[in-house]
Amino acid sequence: MDLYLNFVRPLFFSGLKADPEWMHNQFIGILANLSQRSQQPGFHWVCDRLYHSYNFDDPRLAQTLWGIRFRNPLGLAAGFDKNGEVGQLWGGFGFGFAELGTATWHAQSGNPKPRMFRLIDDAASLNRMGFNNQGAAAMAGNLARVGHADNTTTDRAIAIGVNLGKSKITELDDAAEDYRQSFEQLHDFGDYFVVNVSSPNTPGLRSLQDPDRLARIFDTLQTVNKTVNTTLKPNRQPADDSANSQLQAKCTQSKPILVKIAPDLSWEAIDDVVNLAQQFDLAGIIATNTTISRDNLKTQTIAATGKPIADEAGGLAGAPLKARSTEVIRHIYRTTNGTLPIIGVGGIFTAADAWEKLTAGASLLQVYTGWIYEGPNLAKRIMQGLLDRLDAHGLERIDQAIGLDHR
Numbered sequence: 001m002d003l004y005l006n007f008v009r010p011l012f013f014s015g016l017k018a019d020p021e022w023m024h025n026q027f028i029g030i031l032a033n034l035s036q037r038s039q040q041p042g043f044h045w046v047c048d049r050l051y052h053s054y055n056f057d058d059p060r061l062a063q064t065l066w067g068i069r070f071r072n073p074l075g076l077a078a079g080f081d082k083n084g085e086v087g088q089l090w091g092g093f094g095f096g097f098a099e100l101g102t103a104t105w106h107a108q109s110g111n112p113k114p115r116m117f118r119l120i121d122d123a124a125s126l127n128r129m130g131f132n133n134q135g136a137a138a139m140a141g142n143l144a145r146v147g148h149a150d151n152t153t154t155d156r157a158i159a160i161g162v163n164l165g166k167s168k169i170t171e172l173d174d175a176a177e178d179y180r181q182s183f184e185q186l187h188d189f190g191d192y193f194v195v196n197v198s199s200p201n202t203p204g205l206r207s208l209q210d211p212d213r214l215a216r217i218f219d220t221l222q223t224v225n226k227t228v229n230t231t232l233k234p235n236r237q238p239a240d241d242s243a244n245s246q247l248q249a250k251c252t253q254s255k256p257i258l259v260k261i262a263p264d265l266s267w268e269a270i271d272d273v274v275n276l277a278q279q280f281d282l283a284g285i286i287a288t289n290t291t292i293s294r295d296n297l298k299t300q301t302i303a304a305t306g307k308p309i310a311d312e313a314g315g316l317a318g319a320p321l322k323a324r325s326t327e328v329i330r331h332i333y334r335t336t337n338g339t340l341p342i343i344g345v346g347g348i349f350t351a352a353d354a355w356e357k358l359t360a361g362a363s364l365l366q367v368y369t370g371w372i373y374e375g376p377n378l379a380k381r382i383m384q385g386l387l388d389r390l391d392a393h394g395l396e397r398i399d400q401a402i403g404l405d406h407r
């Protein structure tokens, strides 16, 4: 019996009637506390229990991409741990990696509340958070505490992605500089970085997907990457010597940069972004962010505001996004002959959903809404299902499933 599905979810979704964002913040607060104290005896025990309850390790699920080891292909999507407060502890829930942020250079409070909604009849969520976050410097401080696995648990270490957005107060013409400041500030703390130009909740942000503007951002960040060996200094206060040596190792590397795109782009616009990504040697594409489409929803009214769904601003995620995000993955894989790695995200709830995105062309996967609906056993269930599918197809390793539909 799954405790989450039978007791916790009904209580959270219907019983308590609490604001989803408030509940989210309580949950993050608890995990942040646990993560920061994970070396203290009682807390260490809890982290250990977490790991043993929800983790699922199998070497067939591991792969190395961009020189980074991913112990399994399922990551936590950006937006869940916006300030990097939980960090490595996400591995305790069975994730192979976690993408933290979106961080902006300036701290900002985001859009007026309420701004996070569940559409239960559609297995979906709607949000217009607006990049509420403590800013890149605060995130760097948080990640210095919780972003690295210590020596006793290195086999449990997960890769950390850092997702960067433009500050609301920064003019669109100055976007490249805004991203650059965040990238430099956080450079030592992420294994990979994401240029987020696809949130529908910051005015004008998605226009940064236009080739000219995007080229300026990519060029600026890759220039930082090229000069990092000589100019960037560690800006983190390591907790101890082992963290210090890890930091020194990370500091000398240029970091893989990906771009996260919206599902609402036309095929031509997607091709433009892909061409630019290749031109500027980006590491890959994240497909996709939330959608502004409201097609085919059962939910007609948002109860918390009383307004028709069509009148509510924000990005829709979860089941209604699944088909479109897979279509975008398939298109990018086909047009690039699988040469540009894709992180597939949008509407993953089951192993079948995960397999569909892998075989369409995604190298790695992420989940947000599915985790809210399915709970902490989700990663384990998906891993087991992926292994079953590898067996059924006579495949030995997960990377052999990537883009299988195209062969």
Ligand SMILES: Cc1cc2nc3c(=O)[nH]c(=O)nc-3n(C[C@H](O)[C@H](O)[C@H](O)COP(=O)(O)O)c2cc1C
Binding pocket: 077, 078, 079, 080, 082, 101, 102, 116, 125, 126, 127, 129, 131, 163, 196, 199, 260, 288, 289, 290, 317, 318, 319, 321, 345, 346, 347, 348, 366, 367, 368, 369, 370
């Ligand atoms: C409440 C909420 C907040 C989000 N915040 C961010 C964010 O800050 N940055 C980002 O790149 N994506 C953000 N996303 C988008 C997710 O990372 C993901 O791309 C999208 O939700 C689709 O995945 P899903 O169907 O598994 O939810 C957010 C999504 C939700 C539901």
